[in-house]
Amino acid sequence: MTDQTLTILLAGGSGSRLQPLTADRAKPAVPFGGKYRVIDFTLSNCLHSGLRRVLVLTQYKSHSLHKHLRDGWSIFNPECGEYITVVPPQMRTGASWYAGTADAINQNLFLLERSSARKVLILAADHIYRMDYAALLTAHDEKDADLTIACMKVPLEEASAFGVMAVDGDQRIVEFQEKPDQPKGMPDDPGTALVSMGIYVFPKELLMQELRSDALRGESSHDFGKDLIPRLIGTHKVHAYEFGGTRGRVTPDRYWRDVGSLDAYYEANMDLLKPVPPLDLYQDDWAIRTYHGQNPPARMVPGGNGKDGQMVNSIMGAGTVIIGGIVRHSVLASRVHIHEGAMVEDAILFDHVTVGQGARLRRCIVDKHVAIPPGEAIGFDPDRDRQRFTLSDKGIVVVPEDYRFS
Numbered sequence: 001m002t003d004q005t006l007t008i009l010l011a012g013g014s015g016s017r018l019q020p021l022t023a024d025r026a027k028p029a030v031p032f033g034g035k036y037r038v039i040d041f042t043l044s045n046c047l048h049s050g051l052r053r054v055l056v057l058t059q060y061k062s063h064s065l066h067k068h069l070r071d072g073w074s075i076f077n078p079e080c081g082e083y084i085t086v087v088p089p090q091m092r093t094g095a096s097w098y099a100g101t102a103d104a105i106n107q108n109l110f111l112l113e114r115s116s117a118r119k120v121l122i123l124a125a126d127h128i129y130r131m132d133y134a135a136l137l138t139a140h141d142e143k144d145a146d147l148t149i150a151c152m153k154v155p156l157e158e159a160s161a162f163g164v165m166a167v168d169g170d171q172r173i174v175e176f177q178e179k180p181d182q183p184k185g186m187p188d189d190p191g192t193a194l195v196s197m198g199i200y201v202f203p204k205e206l207l208m209q210e211l212r213s214d215a216l217r218g219e220s221s222h223d224f225g226k227d228l229i230p231r232l233i234g235t236h237k238v239h240a241y242e243f244g245g246t247r248g249r250v251t252p253d254r255y256w257r258d259v260g261s262l263d264a265y266y267e268a269n270m271d272l273l274k275p276v277p278p279l280d281l282y283q284d285d286w287a288i289r290t291y292h293g294q295n296p297p298a299r300m301v302p303g304g305n306g307k308d309g310q311m312v313n314s315i316m317g318a319g320t321v322i323i324g325g326i327v328r329h330s331v332l333a334s335r336v337h338i339h340e341g342a343m344v345e346d347a348i349l350f351d352h353v354t355v356g357q358g359a360r361l362r363r364c365i366v367d368k369h370v371a372i373p374p375g376e377a378i379g380f381d382p383d384r385d386r387q388r389f390t391l392s393d394k395g396i397v398v399v400p401e402d403y404r405f406s
Contacts, residue, residue: 005137006117006204007051008105009042011125012059012089012098017261020390020400021367026058027260028125029065031350031368033272033281034315034331037068038259039125040290043084046123047075048249048286049133052082055111056125057104059089059097072291087111093215100223101198106211112204120207122200122224128268128279129256130286131199132248139241140201146236147206149173149229150199152243152256153192159183161258162195163225165240173238178225197243197256200224206236250286255279262392266365269331269348273313295319295334303340317351325355339374347379350401367401376405 015027022030028039039056046054058065066086076082087108089097098104105112105122112120119140121133131150140148151165164183166175176196177183183193202210210228214220220227232238244254255278259265271278281288295318300309303324311327317334325338330347338344341358350368355361359372362379366372378385379397390398 004118005051005121006115007046007054007121009056009123009125010101010104011039011056012104013126014060018265020398024061024401025064026061029068031333033269034317034333036288036290040288041128042123042125043073044288045131045133047289051133052076054084056086058086068291100221102211102214102224102228103222106215109208109211112208117204120202120204124198127256127258130250132250135248136241137201143239145239147232147238148201148241150197150243151194151240152197154195156183156185156191156193159193159195164193164195167240171240173233173240176229176233251280251283253278253280262396262398263394266396272315273329364397366399369402370399373405
């Protein structure tokens with residue numbers, strides 16, 4: 001079944017709400033959890049689900065993403081018809097960027113025409129979750145559906161950020177609204193809404209037909225949620241597949257996060273530090289794959305005053321050294337150095353960050369290649385921080401890549 005499926009990852013979003021973390025990288029290439037990139041979760045799901053023909057459609061600031069895919073995901077054998085292929089904009093339908101999710105695929109329709117696949121699985125490359133797509137594809141075939149949409153339940157107050165659907169007793173979708181101002185709750189649970197995850201399964205021929213038709217509609221925004229799906233509801237068999245069930249091989253942790261804002265990104269990283277993390281990264285047969293640089297082991301050593309480095313409830317990447325400093329409830333990536341007397345708490349530090357002697361960091365995100373001067377304080381004075389850095393809605397301080405202190 002999976003060998004009859006072409007998988008398309010939409011990885012071209014600009015990630016504007018994640019600035020400055022996306023100033024020089026695409027949203028799917030943003031580091032996560034001290035070890036991964038955001039796109040690693042979707043690609044790992046593909047790998048474990050048996051999907052071996054994958055197209056990654058890129059667009060904005062894609063160099064970092066392309067490099068990561070080349071270094072960490074060149075794992076399939078093209079001689080066996082297996083591939084993860086990066087597809088930058090081809091401009092085959094005109095000299096324009098992708099106008100919407102449907103337009104992104106329509107501009108690359110020639111790749112579907114060349115494929116022998118019967119089905120197309122469409123995924124977003126910028127969410128943190130684990131899912132067995134093979135079970136989704138099986139459910140699609142069992143229902144003989146024209147379109148299957150993966151869905152999940154969210155609190156009603158959060159539903160306006162999603163496509164909201166209503167289903168009948170056979171899980172057929174009878175109503176769909178993209179990001180409604182006043183979403184409707186579920187009949188049996190008015191405080192909860194059933195929403196789209198942006199994961200779609202189409203028969204290839206139907207998808208191509210609908211994309212060609214949509215491209216000719218001048219009033220269309222060329223988006224699946226806004227245009228294609230609402231038109232298909234009344235004329236085709238469109239079914240929902242609920243995320244987090246017992247089907248498939250992945251443990252049902254039911255964790256899904258859109259890390260599209262600074263606060264959502266920060267909170268998803270902090271989720272990994274809970275006593276029992278809501279995202280199960282420890283399932284033996286569902287590891288999250290990524291690229292590993294050649295780094296030495298992490299270690300903690302005494303500072304010049306003889307006091308040992310300390311780390312409490314934190315993640316520490318390879319090559320990181322704590323030299324008499326203190327780290328609490330934080331995520332440290334590779335090659336981070338915490339010097340004597342420094343304190344890091346509730347923070348996320350990217351690769352190659354150095355924290356000088358006596359510096360104090362709290363509730364902040366520090367991008368790579370930043371040297372925090374001795375005695376510096378970040379996260380303690382919002383007015384001063386705001387003059388120099390970006391602050392999220394909830395007060396998280398973000399220090400951009402390569403920032404130089406005066």
